Amino acid sequence: MVSAAKPASNTGQIRLGMVGGGQGAFIGAVHRLAARLDGHYELVAGALSSDPDRARASGAELGLEPERSYASYQEMAKAEAKREDGIEAVSIVTPNHMHFPVAKAFLAAGIHVICDKPLTSTLADARKLATLARKSDRLFVLTHNYTGYPMIRQAREMVAKGKLGAIRLVQAEYVQDWLTEPEEKSGNKQAEWRTDPAQSGAGGCIGDIGTHAWNLASFVSGLETVSLAADLDRFVDGRRLDDNAHIMLRFRAVGKDKPAKGMLWSSQVAPGNENGLKLRVYGTKGGLEWQQEHPNQLWFTAFGQPKQLLTRGGAGAGEAAQRVTRIPPGHPEGYLEGFANIYTEAATAIRAKRKKNGKIPKGVIFPDVEDGLLGMRFIEACVKSSKKNAAWVRL
Numbered sequence: 001m002v003s004a005a006k007p008a009s010n011t012g013q014i015r016l017g018m019v020g021g022g023q024g025a026f027i028g029a030v031h032r033l034a035a036r037l038d039g040h041y042e043l044v045a046g047a048l049s050s051d052p053d054r055a056r057a058s059g060a061e062l063g064l065e066p067e068r069s070y071a072s073y074q075e076m077a078k079a080e081a082k083r084e085d086g087i088e089a090v091s092i093v094t095p096n097h098m099h100f101p102v103a104k105a106f107l108a109a110g111i112h113v114i115c116d117k118p119l120t121s122t123l124a125d126a127r128k129l130a131t132l133a134r135k136s137d138r139l140f141v142l143t144h145n146y147t148g149y150p151m152i153r154q155a156r157e158m159v160a161k162g163k164l165g166a167i168r169l170v171q172a173e174y175v176q177d178w179l180t181e182p183e184e185k186s187g188n189k190q191a192e193w194r195t196d197p198a199q200s201g202a203g204g205c206i207g208d209i210g211t212h213a214w215n216l217a218s219f220v221s222g223l224e225t226v227s228l229a230a231d232l233d234r235f236v237d238g239r240r241l242d243d244n245a246h247i248m249l250r251f252r253a254v255g256k257d258k259p260a261k262g263m264l265w266s267s268q269v270a271p272g273n274e275n276g277l278k279l280r281v282y283g284t285k286g287g288l289e290w291q292q293e294h295p296n297q298l299w300f301t302a303f304g305q306p307k308q309l310l311t312r313g314g315a316g317a318g319e320a321a322q323r324v325t326r327i328p329p330g331h332p333e334g335y336l337e338g339f340a341n342i343y344t345e346a347a348t349a350i351r352a353k354r355k356k357n358g359k360i361p362k363g364v365i366f367p368d369v370e371d372g373l374l375g376m377r378f379i380e381a382c383v384k385s386s387k388k389n390a391a392w393v394r395l
Contacts, residue, residue: 014350016041017080017087017111019073019102020094022048022058026190027116028093031143032062034339035091040347044068045087047076073102081109089114089139089350095199096207100125103140107132112139112350114343118211118379119372121201126376133369139353140369141346144215146277147367148341150312150321150333151298155220155281155288157320158300165285170221170251170262174213175276179205179243179268182236195241203379204241206232210266210382211375213277215367218374220288221281223251223260230382231390235269243269247382250392295334323363342366
């Protein structure tokens, strides 16, 4: 393993690099904004495109020094690992099929990895990457950004403390409409790679947004999926990957004969839906409801009692929500702030790693390579089940 660059200090800004996310890329800009929001990172290097000219132009637009705007991720990993002021962490915002080789190169260079989801494009690569990450002493952070929302942290805390009792039902939904027509044939690059099996992997809609819904259901409920039955569709003629999914879920039993059950609907062909991520969790004592388009609100109903509206920063918000809240009640926090919370949690962990035998503080939460591996198993199981006419498949 190549020695990692020397940390600036235990408290200074984290030197960040980025692979992908150049001109015309949506998610790269989101990651850069999230990393800057709380002032923990400084973007100092990048291999921002597989096209060398575009990579240089993108680096110039972002103010990178010319010698640190690289033509390839391989060159970047080797060069930055040798620099006294080299990057400490890399943000990977490429199409899915590049996650594995890029992450592998930077882990080998002794650099922390912050990677967009899903973990890889294939389960085989996910297993290899998980093995590499476990053997490395570097952090691997997966940006399932919705786990950073304060009221999602609130919901998770309430479930863990038994406010809902034993969990019986989990309903997750993530629906959009932007692929209702064959957008991938119109020159839309975001649609092109997301509907291309060679770049996206075996899952289309289920890999792009379905994994977010499933991850959120697991994160809040604390339950482990045992098996599922998935019905995947390609409603748009000529589309090569799924654009709609209906999935039934069975979770690890909460009692000898009473396993928890769930349903997940994921779609990118549902007109009238922009980014409709919703979660409902019901137990023996009560239920919770949350919608991403109203992220600062969480509905809680104790059985037999009136429904209560809990708000971020309000009287009902617990410690888990408050520690990832920035501004007073009534001022909305949402998508960018949720992303930023993952980056900030990662920054806390990276600073802990700067110290010899440093321990990550209690309460710091971020999705990691194990969550990514589970997500890839989920995608593979959905595809396998659908090919068998929605037969039940164990994860």
